[in-house]
Amino acid sequence: MGEIKRFLRDDGIIKVSRRLKEIAQKAKITKEILEKELNREAKLSEIAERIGELPSDLAVALEANVAPESLYREFND
Amino acid sequence: MRENSAKITVMSRSENESFVRAAVSAFVSQLDPTLEELADIKTAVSEAVTNSIVHGYAEKKGDIMIDIYIKDDKVKITVTDNGCGIADVKEAMQPLFTTNTDGERSGMGFTVMETFMDNISVNSIVDVGTKVTMEKTIGLRTL
Amino acid sequence: MRENSAKITVMSRSENESFVRAAVSAFVSQLDPTLEELADIKTAVSEAVTNSIVHGYAEKKGDIMIDIYIKDDKVKITVTDNGCGIADVKEAMQPLFTTNTDGERSGMGFTVMETFMDNISVNSIVDVGTKVTMEKTIGLRTL
Ligand SMILES: Nc1ncnc2c1ncn2[C@@H]1O[C@H](COP(=O)(O)OP(=O)(O)O)[C@@H](O)[C@H]1O
Ligand SMILES: Nc1ncnc2c1ncn2[C@@H]1O[C@H](COP(=O)(O)OP(=O)(O)O)[C@@H](O)[C@H]1O
Ligand SMILES: [Mg+2]
Ligand SMILES: [Mg+2]
Numbered sequence: 001m002g003e004i005k006r007f008l009r010d011d012g013i014i015k016v017s018r019r020l021k022e023i024a025q026k027a028k029i030t031k032e033i034l035e036k037e038l039n040r041e042a043k044l045s046e047i048a049e050r051i052g053e054l055p056s057d058l059a060v061a062l063e064a065n066v067a068p069e070s071l072y073r074e075f076n077d
Numbered sequence: 078m079r080e081n082s083a084k085i086t087v088m089s090r091s092e093n094e095s096f097v098r099a100a101v102s103a104f105v106s107q108l109d110p111t112l113e114e115l116a117d118i119k120t121a122v123s124e125a126v127t128n129s130i131v132h133g134y135a136e137k138k139g140d141i142m143i144d145i146y147i148k149d150d151k152v153k154i155t156v157t158d159n160g161c162g163i164a165d166v167k168e169a170m171q172p173l174f175t176t177n178t179d180g181e182r183s184g185m186g187f188t189v190m191e192t193f194m195d196n197i198s199v200n201s202i203v204d205v206g207t208k209v210t211m212e213k214t215i216g217l218r219t220l
Numbered sequence: 221m222r223e224n225s226a227k228i229t230v231m232s233r234s235e236n237e238s239f240v241r242a243a244v245s246a247f248v249s250q251l252d253p254t255l256e257e258l259a260d261i262k263t264a265v266s267e268a269v270t271n272s273i274v275h276g277y278a279e280k281k282g283d284i285m286i287d288i289y290i291k292d293d294k295v296k297i298t299v300t301d302n303g304c305g306i307a308d309v310k311e312a313m314q315p316l317f318t319t320n321t322d323g324e325r326s327g328m329g330f331t332v333m334e335t336f337m338d339n340i341s342v343n344s345i346v347d348v349g350t351k352v353t354m355e356k357t358i359g360l361r362t363l
Pocket of ligand 3: 124127128182185186187
């Protein structure tokens with residue numbers, strides 16, 4: 001198992017789709033933490049810096065994690 | 078005094094909606110928005126692009142052009158198609174107005190764009206196409 | 221048999237390099253590449269866009285056009301500028317060849333593109349511009 005995991009962690013086999021979802025999830029958690037610390041809304045660059053991504057790459061990753069129905073959820077909220 | 082622009086052209090295919098959202102986000106990231114501001118912009122752009130695909134081109138295929146222009150803390154986005162156009166823009170922009178009869182569309186697209194952006198304007202000529210212009214200032218919102 | 225394309229136009233500004241990389245990533249993600257394949261493509265595109273900015277337009281400003289075309293498991297990307305052009309393409313593509321004299325450039329840009337993509341070709345006319353075409357098949361690597 002350990003070997004398989006190590007193997008899967010190699011960039012050569014991890015699919016971008018999975019990585020983007022991971023980044024998006026990390027960003028959501030980091031946003032909550034940062035906003036408690038800062039007592040205001042967090043900027044994209046602040047979240048990106050904390051998780052070690054470029055703002056432009058984070059912006060793309062956030063799109064990858066959107067379920068199609070979220071558009072309507074946002075609107076109803 | 079920062080000023081920058083980009084232009085994106087895609088075919089009217091539903092797969093490209095997500096690409097346009099991602100590309101617009103990546104460009105707007107230069108203004109360092111909050112995630113909410115970014116989501117607002119993406120939602121508005123989605124509605125405009127969806128309209129070009131389902132109404133503008135309907136069964137046909139054509140190009141959709143997205144222009145993004147940023148200046149200082151403002152972003153201006155235009156979504157343009159060379160589709161069927163809108164005969165009565167004022168009527169089309171009314172909440173709940175839709176020409177879609179199979180009940181799949183809510184008629185709230187333009188209302189969503191107006192809600193999530195600071196202002197929108199629509200120019201359209203029948204059989205020529207439609208251009209939706211939307212603007213938003215980043216960093217306006219306070220807690 | 222999937223086929224799709226997108227076109228991106230940006231001004232020759234260094235801020236737009238990260239935007240182009242992100243936008244190309246977003247489009248190529250439709251093929252669900254591995255991280256390594258995507259990193260290869262981003263690196264190659266960066267080199268081509270940087271060349272358009274620093275060599276093609278040098279001190280001037282102009283547009284850079286990036287066309288992305290995917291078909292099945294292949295991606296073709298062209299980076300085009302209307303800059304100064306290259307007099308001797310064969311010489312320019314030699315490893316370590318650079319016209320940059322301040323020592324900031326390594327002369328390895330074309331070599332990097334050749335290494336990370338399956339094949340590249342360069343068309344250039346002096347005072348008209350340069351077009352770099354790069355192709356890569358996704359999913360070639362076997363375990
Ligand atoms: N790009 C377009 N081309 C042609 N017609 C359009 C376009 N965008 C909107 N319309 C017209 O405006 C109407 C209202 O649009 P919208 O508010 O988004 O509601 P919906 O898309 O749910 O019908 C549409 O039903 C359509 O008739
Ligand atoms: N888009 C371009 N327009 C004009 N000249 C170019 C362009 N791209 C490359 N060149 C020329 O080719 C040379 C080699 O390019 P490259 O291999 O990327 O090395 P470097 O950029 O480090 O000089 C450059 O020094 C430049 O003279
Ligand atoms: Mg609509
Ligand atoms: Mg170079």
